[in-house]
Amino acid sequence: MTRALNKLTAQAAKAAAPGKISDGGGLWLHKRDDGGSQWVLRVVVHGRRREMGLGGYPTVSLREAREAADKWRGMVRQGLDPIKERERQRREAERNIHLLKDIALDAFESRKAELKGDGTAGRWFSPLELHILPKLGKVPVADIDQRDIRDTLAPIWHTKADTARKAINRLGICLRHAAALGLDVDLQATDKAKALLGKTRHKPTNIPAMNWREVPAFYQSLNGGTGTELALRLLILTAVRSHPLRHLRLDQIDGDVWTIPGEAMKGRRDATPDFRVPLSREALAVIEQAKPFARDGFLFPGIRKGVISDMTMGKFMDRRGLEARPHGFRSSFRDWTAEATNTPREVAETCLGHTAGGAVERAYRRTDFIEQRHALMERWSATLKADNRKVVAISIAAEQ
Template identity: 75%
Template sequence: MTRALNKLSASAVKNAKAGKHSDGGGLWFAASEQAKGKWFLRVVVHGRRREMGLGAYPAVSLKEARLEAEKWRGVVRQGQDPIKLRDKQARDAARNMHLLNDIALDAFETRKAELKGDGKAGRWFSPLELHVLPKLGKVPVTDIDQRDIRDTLAPIWHEKASTAQKAMDRLGICLRHAAALGLDVDLQATLKAKALLGQQRHKTQNVPALHWHDVPAFYQSLTDGTVSELALRLLILTAVRSAPLRFLHLDQIDGDTWTIPAEAMKGRKDSTSDFRVPLSTEAQAVIEQAKPFARDGFLFAGVRRGVISDATMSKYMDRRGMKERPHGFRSSFRDWAAEATNATHEVAETCMGHVVGGKVERAYRRTDFLEQRRIIMERWCSLLVSTSDNILIGKF
């Protein structure tokens, strides 16, 4: 029986003439020229003759071909079609070889529509890009487990707690995306990784901010008329975030109102309305002073291209020896509105660009309090430019 199955020898295969040569048991060698050819297996499945290739010679040796042939004969003995089974295994292997890098990019693409500015600022993807993909990007997503995630995020788990948490959350989204694609992933991997990493020690700290009593003196010190100073002045006057201010385009200005596109506003995902910012007399004056620096319609153009960077105003304050950050002026304004005015909570929060109330409440309340906010911002302007130490508390 052994000789009936193993008719060929290594030497006979190597020197075989062109044509088909049987090794027995359905295994054949099709020689094309000396020392070259292909292996194939003939089997009968469900009354139908099937031929399946087993590889080329000499890459697949006689011994390897015999082992492969026996494996597939066993499949036939179980009543299965070996060609169909092999194709299915190949499809499964290909499906499960998706790398995390590819899954992450695909997950990002599907979520762009719900991200501010279609995610162009990169804040959704950057935690993955900076802290996860360099280590796990080339790993098949089906191979990733809690130990991989723990080892990847451990260096920043306590030192950069907020960033690490964002990276963990994004990775969880990627795993759920992979599962939706039909991949066999561990959806509990991030939860298990958190258990391995433990409670984070880092405590969130508020952005350092000047007390509102000290803001006028700082504002009045911005006298050089540089782009950085003009941007800071308008940031303080309007209490907006830095991103909409940096990307302020002149066509967004209409007289004494600046309209920020809805997609540029943070924290307003469920709102499709643009946000109107009332411009005080001082704010309008600052815009006029900045216009000579405008380029391509952007009021605060960068030195070489685009607009000023996110760090431009922070670095200016660093050079002044200040620990406070530009974003802190929003807190200064909000504290002033709470302590020195009678503005309602809804009006004061709307000044900050915050969405106030639930969906039902907002559905009935259509106003954005523009005229009330215009009075408040003019009062804030008066405080900033005043040289008097008397801070009057008044009604709006």
């Protein structure tokens, strides 16, 4: 057998006429009439003859062709089909190229247009970045299974249930993105992981909120004239979320109406997404007081750049020894409307920017109750400015 190998020389291979020339051991050089040449290895696997291309000549030299032939003949001796084995190795190499971290970034880029502010706040990507990618980021996405996901999220599955839920949902999106790219992934891996992890024991807690009867005293204590205090006052007066309040621009205010762009409103998908906020006389007075602080069009700028942070307002309340958070004033306002007024539910919910009613009802209702909300916000500001004795009297009357 050894004598039958390596029949060709480099010079003979170069000078050979068109046709098939054997180098021995099943290695052939096929020279075509058009001048092209191809190395072919013929082997018999499981009683079936297989022909395997090893590349073009002279790009693949005689020495390289012999080395490749030796490698694949070794596979045949192990009972493996060299063509199938080469395909398996090619797929393995492709899996190694498509790491989860790269797929996650590509999925994020594809979804930026759907996210508020093109995802610059980082809330979509951060669950992946903090809890998935440190352990699985360098793993080929096709290799990720439910056990990998379970082991990654087990430490936070019960202690940080909401964060873990977001992380596993984002990972599911990444796996679907990989499948759309043509990669061989297990689309059920996240569901299987949830089954392995079990039901979470963690019970979600609401954001701490101040009782509405205590809000007037707190509101009236915000009399230092600082930007943080004025931001908190306007937050309480309007019952909006922190993000649009902190990003309030002077050009969004027209008379006694503040129009929040739709992209700044959480979860809104309306055909006309902008949200109008009625401004009471007290709210307009607070805005006038805040104007000297304005910078780059923002009414509540940060100390160095950008806008005031939610943490700044939260820390102010911490220093006052309060458990309540800035976002909780929305709950305070909603409780006030329910306990101290006869405001229709759809009006109160619209004040908070919530979608009230079913799909059919919303399709026929085209109003945002701006006039009713104006009157309601004037009553709310009057409650906030009233002395404690009047507030107590109001609460007692509401309970009777």
